Amino acid sequence: xxxxxxxxxxxxxxxxxxxxxxxxxxxxxxxxxxxxxxxxxxxxxxxxxxxxxxxxxxxxxxxxxxxxxxxxxxxxxxxxxxxxxxxxxxxxxxxxxxxxxxxxxxxxxxxxxxxxxxxxxxxxxxxxxxxxxxxxxxxxxxxxxxxxxxxxxxxxxxxxxxxxxxxxxxxxxxxxxxxxxxxxxxxxxxxxxxxxxxxxxxxxxxxxxxxxxxxxxxxxxx
Amino acid sequence: xxxxxxxxxxxxxxxxxxxxxxxxxxxxxxxxxxxxxxxxxxxxxxxxxxxxxxxxxxxxxxxxxxxxxxxxxxxxxxxxxxxxxxxxxxxxxxxxxxxxxxxxxxxxxxxxxxxxxxxxxxxxxxxxxxxxxxxxxxxxxxxxxxxxxxxxxxxxxxxxxxxxxxxxxxxxxxxxxxxxxxxxxxxxxxxxxxxxxxxxxxxxxxxxxxxxxxxxxxxxxxxxxxxxxxxxxxxxxxxxxxxxxxxxxxxxxxxxxxxxx
Numbered sequence: 001x002x003x004x005x006x007x008x009x010x011x012x013x014x015x016x017x018x019x020x021x022x023x024x025x026x027x028x029x030x031x032x033x034x035x036x037x038x039x040x041x042x043x044x045x046x047x048x049x050x051x052x053x054x055x056x057x058x059x060x061x062x063x064x065x066x067x068x069x070x071x072x073x074x075x076x077x078x079x080x081x082x083x084x085x086x087x088x089x090x091x092x093x094x095x096x097x098x099x100x101x102x103x104x105x106x107x108x109x110x111x112x113x114x115x116x117x118x119x120x121x122x123x124x125x126x127x128x129x130x131x132x133x134x135x136x137x138x139x140x141x142x143x144x145x146x147x148x149x150x151x152x153x154x155x156x157x158x159x160x161x162x163x164x165x166x167x168x169x170x171x172x173x174x175x176x177x178x179x180x181x182x183x184x185x186x187x188x189x190x191x192x193x194x195x196x197x198x199x200x201x202x203x204x205x206x207x208x209x210x211x212x213x214x215x216x217x218x219x220x221x222x
Numbered sequence: 223x224x225x226x227x228x229x230x231x232x233x234x235x236x237x238x239x240x241x242x243x244x245x246x247x248x249x250x251x252x253x254x255x256x257x258x259x260x261x262x263x264x265x266x267x268x269x270x271x272x273x274x275x276x277x278x279x280x281x282x283x284x285x286x287x288x289x290x291x292x293x294x295x296x297x298x299x300x301x302x303x304x305x306x307x308x309x310x311x312x313x314x315x316x317x318x319x320x321x322x323x324x325x326x327x328x329x330x331x332x333x334x335x336x337x338x339x340x341x342x343x344x345x346x347x348x349x350x351x352x353x354x355x356x357x358x359x360x361x362x363x364x365x366x367x368x369x370x371x372x373x374x375x376x377x378x379x380x381x382x383x384x385x386x387x388x389x390x391x392x393x394x395x396x397x398x399x400x401x402x403x404x405x406x407x408x409x410x411x412x413x414x415x416x417x418x419x420x421x422x423x424x425x426x427x428x429x430x431x432x433x434x435x436x437x438x439x440x441x442x443x444x445x446x447x448x449x450x451x452x453x454x455x456x457x458x459x460x461x462x463x464x465x466x467x468x469x470x471x472x473x474x475x476x477x478x479x480x481x482x483x
Contacts, residue, residue: 014283017282134406141281166288169420
């Protein structure tokens with residue numbers, strides 16, 4: 001099996017429980033960075049893919065609210081909702097009845113969203129929303145790992161999964177103090193720094209934890 | 223071995239009693255899974271006279287993730303994480319039964335990475351117990367000793383009983399309804415661990431603490447104020463709980479206040 005095929009299968013695996021356990025038609029998983037640039041790591045069908053793409057093109061949509069608030073965003077009736085008019089009219093044209101967004105969170109940091117759509121409108125039961133939120137939390141780590149692999153094939157990801165490394169989360173906590181930002185922004189900054197310097201997330205995290213890299217002075221101390 | 227240890231002030235029976243009492247205490251009060259599993263780990267280490275250990279739970283993709291450890295120091299954490307990839311933890315998980323390594327020299331060839339890491343940390347023996355729910359294994363408890371220790375059948379049974387008790391506690395925490403609820407609990411535990419790491423980072427940066435001191439401060443504050451560790455970690459990361467308050471509380475209760483440099 002090719003590497004690309006393995007990655008495609010991995011994305012499908014992350015999406016499968018949403019389709020199994022929620023009353024929805026399709027699902028798309030996106031990981032966002034600080035500039036709201038996204039990698040859509042999986043879309044179960046064309047409609048789901050288009051819904052994501054439209055929001056990123058417009059720079060507007062429930063996805064961004066879900067990401068910013070790190071909470072679920074529910075649009076039970078696409079045709080009756082007055083929020084995000086541009087995006088929702090597009091969704092309406094795609095014959096989408098309802099949309100539900102769940103945040104991908106690692107502790108206090110949000111790294112992306114899961115979009116679920118249904119062809120008919122209707123509310124989700126509160127318990128079902130909890131299931132969706134729980135599933136999203138469960139796949140957040142693997143989704144980030146997956147996005148990093150897709151983006152630059154980081155060698156580190158082949159060893160112990162990035163999100164399993166405590167240094168990454170410790171560094172997130174240290175950086176949010178150094179930069180006086182949210183955990184979401186701190187983790188995004190760390191990812192951006194790693195990408196820009198061609199090093200792994202784990203290496204950056206380690207430098208932060210050891211005190212060699214301090215973002216309040218924005219540079220290497222030693 | 224534990225039962226031959228006459229220097230120890232507490233008898234073996236006292237230790238076993240203390241272990242079960244600490245577990246039931248933890249179950250009766252406000253707790254979260256990470257706290258409960260830390261109690262389990264410390265109880266087992268004490269009863270079996272071991273030196274260090276960790277508890278790993280399986281994540282959504284089937285990987286074992288470290289949720290509790292006796293030390294927050296990176297080196298010991300590293301050894302246990304290595305054991306999850308290639309070593310006693312993954313074998314225990316795959317076989318759904320305990321794995322006993324009384325002398326790590328014997329696994330030098332079988333698990334070279336684990337052997338090197340454990341040896342470097344001065345560990346000479348290890349033991350792993352599955353965290354079981356009926357037929358399913360949801361995680362592993364791995365303990366290590368600086369001595370060559372062969373865990374007796376009786377001690378192994380006690381460790382398994384304590385682990386089973388903890389699993390029941392995990393399920394009990396929120397009404398156990400469906401299999402989804404069980405995995406939800408597991409994932410919440412893994413997420414709590416991430417929050418704790420982030421909170422440790424905040425404390426380390428603001429108050430110049432080591433990661434171990436930061437963890438102790440969080441746990442102490444949670445205990446004293448009757449809050450869950452998750453709640454305290456969350457408030458720390460969201461900056462709704464001032465780190466000065468976390469620390470002052472800790473120094474007030476600790477006999478030797480730490481001077482902050």
